[in-house]
Amino acid sequence: MNILPKPFRIDVAEGSFAFRSDAKVATDIPVIASLFGGADAASPVRFVKGDTEWDYVLRITPKGVTALAATDEGLFHAAVTLLQLAGEAGETDLPACTVYDKPRYAYRAGMIDVCRHFFDVDTVKKLIDSMALFKFNHLHFHLSDDQGFRLRIDALPKLHQVGSERKGTCGDGKPTGGYYTKAQIKEIVDYAAERYIEIVPEIDLPGHTRAIVAAYPELSCSGKPTEVASWFGIHSKILCTGKEKVYEALDVIFREMSEMFPCKLFHLGGDEVAKLEWAKCPDCAAVYKREGLKNLEELQGYFTNKAINILKKYGKTPVLWNEALKSDVLDESAVVQYWTTDRASAERVAKAVCEEGRRVVMSRCNPYYLDYPCGTHSLKAMYMLEPAEELGKSAEAGILGVECPLWTEHISETEELFRHFYPRALAVAEAGWSAPGKDYADFEERLKGVLFLLDRRDVPYIPVAECNPGKIKSALQTAAFGLKMQRGCDPSSARNWRSMSLKQPKF
Ligand SMILES: [Zn+2]
Structure with missing residues (x-):
């Protein structure tokens, strides 16, 4: 998977999710919405604040995408990872997986x-x-x-x-x-x-x-x-x-x-x-x-x-x-x-x-x-x-x-x-x-x-x-x-x- 910088860990699962990077995503953070097609609370691609020891966790299942992070910054990092995964065409079948990520240096x-x-x-x-x-x-x-x-x-x-x-x-x-x-x-x-x-x-x-x-x-x-x-x-x-x-x-x-x-x-x-x-x-x-x-x-x-x-x-x-x-x-x-x-x-x-x-x-x-x-x-x-x-x-x-x-x-x-x-x-x-x-x-x-x-x-x-x-x-x-x-x-x-x-x- 083309993610740069390389994430800490990726666990691959079964199936895929059809994703378009110009589709709307569920987020209340404007800069994240601006990376995609805008914000829509009903989107299956969701950015959620919550407890995690990671900088962010990005979970892709056949039903949708959930980014979880304790901070807005972590959610932003999840968003740029997702953007990279969507690739040049901006439209792809994302393989089901979970990305666990955190930075080496502050x-x-x-x-x-x-x-x-x-x-x-x-x-x-x-x-x-x-x-x-x-x-x-x-x-x-x-x-x-x-x-x-x-x-x-x-x-x-x-x-x-x-x-x-x-x-x-x-x-x-x-x-x-x-x-x-x-x-x-x-x-x-x-x-x-x-x-x-x-x-x-x-x-x-x-x-x-x-x-x-x-x-x-x-x-x-x-x-x-x-x-x-x-x-x-x-x-x-x-x-x-x-x-x-x-x-x-x-x-x-x-x-x-x-x-x-x-x-x-x-x-x-x-x-x-x-x-x-x-x-x-x-x-x-x-x-x-x-x-x-x-x-x-x-x-x-x-x-x-x-x-x-x-x-x-x-x-x-x-x-x-x-x-x-x-x-x-x-x-x-x-x-x-x-x-x-x-x-x-x-x-x-x-x-x-x-x-x-x-x-x-x-x-x-x-x-x-x-x-x-x-x-x-x-x-x-x-x-x-x-x-x-x-x-x-x-x-x-x-x-x-x-x-x-x-x-x-x-x-x-x-x-x-x-x-x-x-x-x-x-x-x-x-x-x-x-x-x-x-x-x-x-x-x-x-x-x-x-x-x-x-x-x-x-x-x-x-x-x-x-x-x-x-x-x-x-x-x-x-x-x-x-x-x-x-x-x-x-x-x-x-x-x-x-x-x-x-x-x-x-x-
Ligand atoms: Zn002097």
């Missing part, structure tokens, strides 16, 4: 970067709508980076007036920009909630903040004016750790964002922090000396924990990219998102899980980053990654879930955005939901059987036949991607990159 996410390129509300909603069909339940929304700040914060209006616009992209000389109003964010959050998806907002701190610093230069170490970055890579103009007004600004941003985003999780970034300016700054030096710090990682740790303490006032749980663990002082409440591929980081994350009880989201760059071409991160490689293996058996209990991030340095068109996301993200949807155990041929078969759901919604995707290129094509795609990345980087990027591992300040 957190199943995709991420989009709307900073490097901005995508409008309709595109974000289309992504959410399609993700929900595969039981994703979070969308990580990367809203602030060197190349753009994408929110309206009323008390800091320059963030959108200045921080959301840049003069061009990689030398093309074409001004570009965009931001979401509060009404638009509400529209996105509500639309996602109807589909049981929560939006995890991210303000990347303290690195990747050149757009913030362009809007308010006084928040940087030098205080000198700068522009929103129009090249990619690592930038050194970032927030100062020693100026109180930086933390006051964060308080304003977190307060307004907490009103916009009801999700308990709130991403604070923490990756790729160039430390050049800190090492020369008298305000950073004052903190360093006052706090008795031993290196610049500890200075980042000081900054991050101060930001976390502000965030806690608004009842949020911080999430940070795994570099934030390097300080050894990261607040114990923080969830860590593992993305780097080096052994030392994996060991550090595993240690944090085992010894500190920290929870972790698995999104190893290789192969989960969707901006890479299939030749670098193939569908098969994404499917075959077993999230629990990376950190070792003893860390397995700390895994909150999985996420596939889509960075958009070199993705500016909506069609490209979706083609990078699908169908590879569905390998991650399965890793997040289904019990361990891999069978790629079976996965690919089921995948082909559910892609009609994307066709119906005009969601572009890469044909499955192109998702696992051979050696030569892969090498060519990898080389072309590497060149594109390199050519898109700011000239100062290599120097700034090296400064990320700068240990001792000059003061």
